[in-house]
Amino acid sequence: MATAAGCSSNQSALDPHGAPAIHVEHLIIGVTIICSIVWVLVMAMLGWALTRKRSSDSSQPHKRLLTLTVSAAVAATVIIIAGLTVASFYTTRGIGLPENGALTITVRGQQWWWQVLYADPDPALSFQTANEIHIPVGHDVRIQLESADVVHSFWVPSLAGKQDLVPGRNNSLLLRAERPGIYRGQCAEFCGLQHTHMAMMIVADEPADYERWAAAQRENGVTPADQDAAAGKVAFLSKPCAACHTVRGTPAIGTAGPDLTHIGSRQTIAAGLLETTRGSLAAWIADPQTLKPGSNMPMVPLSSIELRDISAYMESLK
Structure with missing residues (x-):
């Protein structure tokens, strides 16, 4: 599995760990260097113009010098802009889409969480998760x-460029990690009240670890052995929770909210808002509108015992 040593918590385009992100970093550095040089030259010319003595020289050689200077500045501007345009074009080509044989993962943006679908030609091998995307290293x-x-x-700046999700239109993005790690991403387009609380984690696993993870995700939700968790399953299925969420292997087949079949194995809940612990699960279930105002999850009236048991059941779903 991913290790802390590979974790990229910077969420920075200048901390690349994948080929697409490296191309973007090179473009950023190149543009920054060129713009810095231009700024220094402009400031130098401005300083010279402000400090030089005024001259009434209107001779032909002086006019030619001014014309030559302005012409050179215009030509340099055209060349620089054209060069940056070409560099941007080739960077875009360099982070293009992979071949058809690559692993394809569908990510659907919701207000305010990420639905992640791992589809397979065999429906029995397809599964869903939320807010956490596992990928194999080097693929x-x-x-x-x-x-x-x-x-x-x-936008996962350490692994790739940015791409919009537009209703009614499908876009694609190349993602590649060169080493195991956990890479944080974010929604980078204002999408409503809780836009800043719409993060995702990309977990890059070694290929063998990825296959084990995917095999575990295809399994139905575990049958709880703990007494509290077993009681929580009964309470979960008897409450409106089961109308909005799916736990495979149970009568809960709701599609309005995230698939909870393996929620206990995820690092965070509520799109990166809270770490996945029994306490944070209980807090979220008890009053999601206080933690994430405007989210589509309603507050379900529960007794303290029901809340304790349901949070135990959620934690057990690994």
């Missing part, structure tokens, strides 16, 4: 981007 991954409501933007 090109095609991220198919969709939106269920408004415009979102998928």
